[in-house]
Amino acid sequence: MVEKTSLGKIEVSPTAIASLASRAVLESYGVVGMSSRSLGSGLAELLRGESHKRGVEVRLEGNEVIIDLYVIIEYGTRIAAVAQNIMSNVKFAVEKSLGVPIAEVNVHVRGLRVSSKD
Amino acid sequence: MADETAQKAGKQGTDHPILSCDGQELKRLLEAGTAWLERHKDAINSLNVYPVPDGDTGTNMLLTMQAALEEMANASDHSASAVAHAAAHGALMGARGNSGVILSQILRGIARSLDRKGAFNASDFAAALKEATVTAYKGVIKPVEGTILTVVREATEAAVTAAAEEEDLRLVLEKVVDEARESVARTPSLLPVLAEAGVVDAGGQGLFIILEGMLRYLRGETVEVALALETAVDLHVPGEGEYGYDVQFIIHGQDLNLEEIRNTIAAMGESTLVVGDSTTIKVHIHTREPGTPLNYGASIGSLSKITVENMQEQYQEFIRSQAQPARPPSAVSLEEICGIATVVVAQGPGLTRLFESLGASAVVPGGQTMNPSTEELLKAAEAFKTDQVIILPNNANIILAAQQAQKLSEKNIRVVPTKTIPQGVSALLAFNYQADLETNARVMEQAAEEVQTVEITVATRSVQLNKVNVKEGEVIGLLNDTLVASGRSPEQVVRDVFRQMKAEDYEIITIYYGEGVTQEEAQALAARISQDYPEQEIELVHGGQPHYLYIISVE
Numbered sequence: 104m105v106e107k108t109s110l111g112k113i114e115v116s117p118t119a120i121a122s123l124a125s126r127a128v129l130e131s132y133g134v135v136g137m138s139s140r141s142l143g144s145g146l147a148e149l150l151r152g153e154s155h156k157r158g159v160e161v162r163l164e165g166n167e168v169i170i171d172l173y174v175i176i177e178y179g180t181r182i183a184a185v186a187q188n189i190m191s192n193v194k195f196a197v198e199k200s201l202g203v204p205i206a207e208v209n210v211h212v213r214g215l216r217v218s219s220k221d
Numbered sequence: 222m223a224d225e226t227a228q229k230a231g232k233q234g235t236d237h238p239i240l241s242c243d244g245q246e247l248k249r250l251l252e253a254g255t256a257w258l259e260r261h262k263d264a265i266n267s268l269n270v271y272p273v274p275d276g277d278t279g280t281n282m283l284l285t286m287q288a289a290l291e292e293m294a295n296a297s298d299h300s301a302s303a304v305a306h307a308a309a310h311g312a313l314m315g316a317r318g319n320s321g322v323i324l325s326q327i328l329r330g331i332a333r334s335l336d337r338k339g340a341f342n343a344s345d346f347a348a349a350l351k352e353a354t355v356t357a358y359k360g361v362i363k364p365v366e367g368t369i370l371t372v373v374r375e376a377t378e379a380a381v382t383a384a385a386e387e388e389d390l391r392l393v394l395e396k397v398v399d400e401a402r403e404s405v406a407r408t409p410s411l412l413p414v415l416a417e418a419g420v421v422d423a424g425g426q427g428l429f430i431i432l433e434g435m436l437r438y439l440r441g442e443t444v445e446v447a448l449a450l451e452t453a454v455d456l457h458v459p460g461e462g463e464y465g466y467d468v469q470f471i472i473h474g475q476d477l478n479l480e481e482i483r484n485t486i487a488a489m490g491e492s493t494l495v496v497g498d499s500t501t502i503k504v505h506i507h508t509r510e511p512g513t514p515l516n517y518g519a520s521i522g523s524l525s526k527i528t529v530e531n532m533q534e535q536y537q538e539f540i541r542s543q544a545q546p547a548r549p550p551s552a553v554s555l556e557e558i559c560g561i562a563t564v565v566v567a568q569g570p571g572l573t574r575l576f577e578s579l580g581a582s583a584v585v586p587g588g589q590t591m592n593p594s595t596e597e598l599l600k601a602a603e604a605f606k607t608d609q610v611i612i613l614p615n616n617a618n619i620i621l622a623a624q625q626a627q628k629l630s631e632k633n634i635r636v637v638p639t640k641t642i643p644q645g646v647s648a649l650l651a652f653n654y655q656a657d658l659e660t661n662a663r664v665m666e667q668a669a670e671e672v673q674t675v676e677i678t679v680a681t682r683s684v685q686l687n688k689v690n691v692k693e694g695e696v697i698g699l700l701n702d703t704l705v706a707s708g709r710s711p712e713q714v715v716r717d718v719f720r721q722m723k724a725e726d727y728e729i730i731t732i733y734y735g736e737g738v739t740q741e742e743a744q745a746l747a748a749r750i751s752q753d754y755p756e757q758e759i760e761l762v763h764g765g766q767p768h769y770l771y772i773i774s775v776e
Binding site (some may be wrong): 127134136179181185192195203211213217218 | 274314319322326362365499520575578580762
């Protein structure tokens with residue numbers, strides 16, 4: 104993602120965007136973990152600490168930013184609502200910091216965590 | 222009506238302490254809280270700046286509470302437990318937005334704490350709030366303070382302190398409401414974005430209002446609320462234009478002045494969001510006159526990706542969807558999002574719930590000992606509005622019936638030939654909301670092949686198969702549908718199968734224990750396995766399936 108100004112260019116790498124996105128995901132209610140995108144079915148691989156970024160994939164297609172998120176959601180929440188919230192939280196947080204529109208935020212629910220039974 | 226209310230409220234006369242509330246009263250408390258929330262909805266909407274300033278927190282919380290109220294009408298009896306569970310279930314199904322999801326978790330915690338209680342006293346109430354707080358905090362990795370989470374936690378602390386000294390629920394709730402009010406007032410000091418905008422947290426305020434509404438009921442201040450109560454179950458229908466239009470577009474131009482544009486747009490409506498740079502600016506605004514921001518945008522640059530949505534229409538559509546009596550028994554309806562419905566075959570309450578929460582559109586009961594008919598599968602697939610359906614049979618003997626259903630149906634059905642429950646789980650997890658039917662079917666089949674399935678059951682007859690000698694009544698172990706081990710105890714057989722398959726080469730072991738197995742037995746088995754395989758992550762899930770003592774997924 105390159106922006107030209109009168110003084111020179113500003114380049115924002117996908118990794119930086121991923122950091123912004125993962126922070127917004129971790130603050131999203133209902134998300135209890137992120138799953139590695141490389142894992143085939145990833146039922147419960149909860150990534151910890153810095154490795155959360157592994158659950159975020161940022162692609163630049165032309166001038167469009169596309170973000171893919173691989174998340175683990177708390178069992179017993181409404182997944183459709185949580186996923187919608189993640190999309191809008193991430194889109195807003197990244198657009199606010201970056202100042203460029205995000206074309207797509209795709210949420211892949213990779214697993215559920217059952218922290219307590221009803 | 223006023224008399225009746227006064228009688229209902231008689232118990233709440235100001236001089237008598239309220240020592241306990243039953244399910245009926247819990248229902249009225251929640252109704253009063255919801256009615257009070259409805260009155261303050263717009264004010265709460267206007268506070269909404271975090272996490273996304275879209276001005277819908279009050280509306281989302283109200284819709285969530287109304288879903289809870291509707292479900293309360295179906296409570297199995299008048300116990301506090303039944304009412305709380307119904308409310309929690311309704312809120313789960315109807316949860317909207319961040320604060321709505323959190324609210325549903327709060328109700329879930331309350332229901333869990335009130336489980337099997339006919340009524341609750343002050344200390345039960347405090348315990349219920351405590352469980353609500355714990356449940357709410359479990360749902361997020363990084364709890365953000367200065368939000369509804371902080372308010373529920375601090376209000377709970379007040380409840381615990383008050384309940385230790387007081388038996389009167391009204392006095393305890395008074396303390397809770399006071400603390401909630403102060404907690405809300407402190408939110409800007411905890412969350413800078415609130416301070417910048419000069420507001421308190423919208424979700425926190427919503428929770429405070431609900432609690433205050435409940436207190437008003439206990440105080441007998443029910444006259445005006447009671448009027449609203451009668452209509453609380455009929456959803457509020459907004460007047461023409463009350464919700465206006467949600468307008469979004471992108472302005473492309475040169476040397477665009479972001480600040481100036483942001484200020485101009487902000488004056489045109491509510492919930493505005495203007496972001497971008499000197500060449501591209503994204504605009505999002507709620508307004509009653511969609512033309513105004515569009516004209517303005519077109520005057521300074523060229524526009525793209527214009528969307529104008531009538532929010533009132535969205536709202537009414539939501540009401541219509543809520544009003545449909547028979548919603549499919551699923552926590553999430555994927556078909557609503559992507560036009561593809563998924564039909565899953567499973568048996569046992571735990572597995573059914575698991576599949577539903579993973580997004581299955583319908584779970585048809587069936588499995589090893591009870592194969593569903595082609596007709597049952599067909600009926601399930603035909604029940605959806607969408608034309609695209611994926612069936613996961615989850616058993617080798619059911620694949621054929623599913624394929625028959627595929628042939629008979631006019632709908633576009635794909636059968637992903639899953640032979641076991643773990644394969645079904647993996648397949649459903651691989652489902653992609655955004656991909657088309659073909660891609661999903663392919664990806665799901667691949668995902669299903671990657672998982673190893675171990676099934677533990679009891680032999681119904683003596684047999685020698687694959688060089689394994691089995692006597693009737695012995696425990697046997699199947700690896701991917703093939704008999705590989707037998708023995709006297711499930712533990713022995715599981716360990717034998719794991720040795721044969723080299724379980725140490727895998728990462729995750731998920732154990733679904735069946736209906737004949739107690740939680741203690743299952744935990745003992747899980748503990749044993751984790752001793753044998755310390756590197757692997759072990760998960761224990763109540764499947765409740767008949768026939769199989771254990772179904773284990775290894776991946």
